[in-house]
Amino acid sequence: EPEVTQTPSHQVTQMGQEVILRCVPISNHLYFYWYRQILGQKVEFLVSFYNNEISEKSEIFDDQFSVERPDGSNFTLKIRSTKLEDSAMYFCASTRGWGNEQFFGPGTRLTVL
Amino acid sequence: KQEVTQIPAALSVPEGENLVLNCSFTDSAIYNLQWFRQDPGKGLTSLLLIQSSQREQTSGRLNASLDKSSGRSTLYIAASQPGDSATYLCAVREDGGGSNYKLTFGKGTLLTVNP
Numbered sequence: 001e002p003e004v005t006q007t008p009s010h011q012v013t014q015m016g017q018e019v020i021l022r023c024v025p026i027s028n029h030l031y032f033y034w035y036r037q038i039l040g041q042k043v044e045f046l047v048s049f050y051n052n053e054i055s056e057k058s059e060i061f062d063d064q065f066s067v068e069r070p071d072g073s074n075f076t077l078k079i080r081s082t083k084l085e086d087s088a089m090y091f092c093a094s095t096r097g098w099g100n101e102q103f104f105g106p107g108t109r110l111t112v113l
Numbered sequence: 114k115q116e117v118t119q120i121p122a123a124l125s126v127p128e129g130e131n132l133v134l135n136c137s138f139t140d141s142a143i144y145n146l147q148w149f150r151q152d153p154g155k156g157l158t159s160l161l162l163i164q165s166s167q168r169e170q171t172s173g174r175l176n177a178s179l180d181k182s183s184g185r186s187t188l189y190i191a192a193s194q195p196g197d198s199a200t201y202l203c204a205v206r207e208d209g210g211g212s213n214y215k216l217t218f219g220k221g222t223l224l225t226v227n228p
Contacts, residue, residue: 031214041220043157043202048214056214091156099144099164099206102216106156 002026004105006092012111013082021077021108023092032075033093033102034067036060043091049075050098082112115140119203119219126193127227134188134222136203141184144208147216148177148188151200160201161188165208193226200224 005024013019025032034046047057049067066078075094079086092105116139126132136146145164149157161170161177163186169178176189190197200223204216 033214035216043204043216043218045215045217050214058215093157098214101147101159101162103159104149104157109154 004092004094004103006090006105006108008108009106010109010111012113015084015112016081018078018080019082019110021079021090021092021110023075023077023105024073025075025092025094026096026103027073029094029096029103031055031095031098031100032067032069033095034077035091035093035104036088037091037107038085038088046077079110082110084112086110087112115205115207115217117203117205117217117219119201119222121222122220123223123225125225125227128193128195130193130226131189131191132193132224134190134201134203134224136186136188136219138184138186138205138217140207141181142208143181143205144213146177146179146186146203146205148175148186149202149204151202151221153200157202190224193224195226195228197226198224 007022032049037043045058047061048055068076089107091107093102095102118137120135147162148160163170163179174191179186200221202221204218207213
């Protein structure tokens with residue numbers, strides 16, 4: 001069964017560094033999302049992406065963050081100048097159509113030291 | 114602002130018991146509602162999606178109901194098994210006329226099924 005994949009599974013970085021989290025959505029899906037979950041807290045929406053542009057973003061998704069679909073298969077989240085509070089599990093998700101079921105990847109655990 | 118609440122926060126039951134997990138949301142103008150399962154340190158596995166026009170959805174031992182007007186959904190698990198132990202998350206997608214993309218999540222119910 002097709003699934004969303006994410007790499008790396010765990011990323012450790014120093015405060016102030018830039019990280020890129022990678023996702024490969026399900027191949028025939030058209031809508032892509034990033035969410036994050038700080039330890040012990042709710043899963044929070046960051047951004048959605050469709051037709052090569054951001055379709056919606058949360059107040060969390062400020063200038064520190066950016067997303068890109070560099071080719072036909074990958075979807076990336078870049079976090080510039082990481083802060084301690086960016087430490088969280090980051091999930092990528094995709095859907096075939098706008099209102100369809102969202103399928104999530106296994107997540108990347110980001111630890112900022 | 115949409116708020117999703119799940120009760121109880123934790124539930125422990127003996128194997129074989131039927132159980133109900135509850136989810137409530139503050140804004141009834143939703144497009145759909147999705148139930149997920151999350152194992153410790155893992156990703157989210159989609160269990161069921163209910164569209165706003167539907168009353169319930171079934172998959173195997175799982176049955177999810179939706180009462181949109183009262184802002185409630187329940188997940189019924191029949192004949193629970195130790196392998197059902199996980200955190201169950203409820204998430205809603207608001208009906209914003211096609212401009213809303215995000216899911217808003219509850220904090221989840223941690224289910225433990227004891228052998």
